[in-house]
Amino acid sequence: MVTTAFCSDMPSHLVCASGAPRLEFPEVISLNVGGTYFTTRLSTLRRYEDTMLAAMFSGRHHIPRDAEGRFFIDRDGAYFRDILNFLREGELPQRDHVMAVHREALYYAIGPLLDSLEDTQPLTGEKVRQAFLDLLPYYKDNLERIVEIAKLRAMQRKARFAKLKICVYKEEMPITPYERPLFNSLRFERTASEAKLFEHHCEVDVSFGPWEAVADVYDLLHCIVSDLAERGITADQQCIGVCDKHLINHYYCKRPIYEFKITWW
Template identity: 35%
Template sequence: MEVEELEEEFEEEEDIPTVPDIPPPSQSKPRHSRRRSHKHRLGEHAVTVIENLKNQQLPQLDPIVTLNVGGVYYTTLRTTLLRYPDSMLAAMFSGRHKPQLDNRGAHVIDRNGRYFGYILEFLRSGTLPSSDVASGVLSEARYYALDELEEAMHILPSISAQIVKENHRAQFPDYEENKRRILQIAMENATVTKSGDVIIYAFRTEFVPKASNFNMNHHCSADQAHISIGPWESIADEETLIKCIESDLIDEHFKVKFHEGKRRCKYFCGQSCQKCTFRIQVMFG
């Protein structure tokens, strides 16, 4: 029974005599509350029960924990897992949640077992992972909401470079999804020659013509694009977006022919059309 419910029950059951109001004396004196104390109103027995409920502890937990992380077994102290209270690991092993155990009684975590060893080393002694595994450990640190580990890893050159790249990509809308679509289109267009061209209409801001006689339904080169990306709020221009995509594809070991610049629509009626397209070429095989 919840503490509030128990208090209400005792208040309803006990017949408390009321004290009539007494007019205050003519001289100004400190006024004391006419309400009897919380303890007196409930009765000694009720207070004892409520205090016992309030002081009730979580079930006794084993100080030593065995974990099965992706098939790799670890044994550690529970206090190690509870080191950072705001992390997912602290929540999982606080005793507030029912654990999932394997047939050996180990706590099952369906994550990368190799990287979890580096997570434990950080929790035990603050040790950071080596550069060759840093990116994978960073991903796991984010999964376990270990902000302290992620922040500590910023001093590693490979991680600082990765975070700068992530922030750079974050300037553009749906960056990862658009990059995936570009690669898919390139693969579809490479069936015959093993070289796939992708035409991209990229625009930081929407083009709004000022000339009253400008025909928005003209045959625009942007209408022939395979994919449109934009608008976005960052000051980074369209050229920066295309270079970012090309650089990422190369980092992922795709062979990319760098674009030769943007192609502007040639339509003119009162003013030039400002829409531009870019071509990315990905070679396979």
Template identity: 35%
Template sequence: MSLTSTSRSPRAPRAPPGDPPNTSAVVKLNVGGEFFTTTVSTLRKIPGSRLAAMFCTLAKASTDEDEEGRFFIDRPGTYFGPILDYLRSGQMPKQHIPEVYREAQFFEITPLVKLLEDTPQIFGEQVARKQFLLRVPSYSENLELMVRLARAEAVAARYSNVLVCAVRTEEDAAHCAESLRVLEANKRLVVKFGPWKAAPVIRDLLDSVQMDIEAQGYQVAYDYCSKKTFQPKTGAHEYFYTFRFTWW
């Protein structure tokens, strides 16, 4: 990450470009359009971080200054404030935890990253949910397939439906085999999830699918598939669900 600024007004003489900046020097920042004032020592609080590296020498931190002497960092300013508060006083952020976590990773503020990983929001997502989804075969690919199928059916329609089969165990998969053959023979496309070796149940998997599709900006809900979709004796309709995408 390079720093840029645009000052052309006369300024006090500077140390040679390769010299470390005075750690007590006041620094004005423009981070994504939001302004901050701090000191070099605060920015260099975590040795080895990317943020410290930005201000390790004046050669890196003093190019293209504007009239206010601000250095530009092309990152979201909303989430830089909590990082600055942590560097100043060790204060943990209380809002926008996932976003601040992402920025702490970018700036390589390792102590803050580790603290945030212990919060319920990050622990639950990174350690619990994502570790579960890594054990679901082809999870990401199936999400992409669902979106493609839904978009293909969206022409001149308010809704589009995607049929999903979710099986937790090999035994569940065996129960669904005949139904899948029937649907394939009738040219019905089905997105199949599982089986997987982890504690979460089918409802947990379906909730995750809904969460991750909604995170892409889609409006979607799911419910049990209608029994009419199956032949009377297949007996596996409880493993099939319809995901409905709403377009307008």
């Protein structure tokens, strides 16, 4: 049974009716979800009691109506059909709807749907990808830097695109011939004094690395390009060489340098 404690979590357009007579609903409900119309059974909306829809139609809350008397939910109705289909028959959305339906399921607090979606693609793949990106706590900040630098350069040059130099490296480099036999795992450690000898910053706009995972440089490059694409930004990249900065004893950095071309229109 849904309790009145749910009132504090209700959307602002709903009014908690605690203390007022319990509202009665017809068996068949007409809905207006952001301008899109739906018809369903009251029992469908109440299928899972710990959801926002069950609370809204519990009789404890006032729900506004549109001019035609339909119950109004101030939410984009584009994916509400997928919500109803799950409540009716447990049907899951097609793959290209999964991410959007997941957002709606979060809003309506439909736990069983959230659990089912998180075991399907592309959400499963995104969880795996995010586990990798969590190894790079600066990843989102660097992504923002790429966007800001590219935007500034394009505006300064009045150009359709901008180019950046980005370093992406998995392990600390270089590994000397003496050290290489010891490098038999993903994790390699030097003493503080040894690390200081090799410490430097490549002459690039943004640098990613190092990290400890099976995922390699090309996996991270894919993440960068994909996440920029999610923001509507077209990015092409190619390796243009390695950092040739001299360190000590004839050793050089050798971290790979990539040129990113960000196209704005």
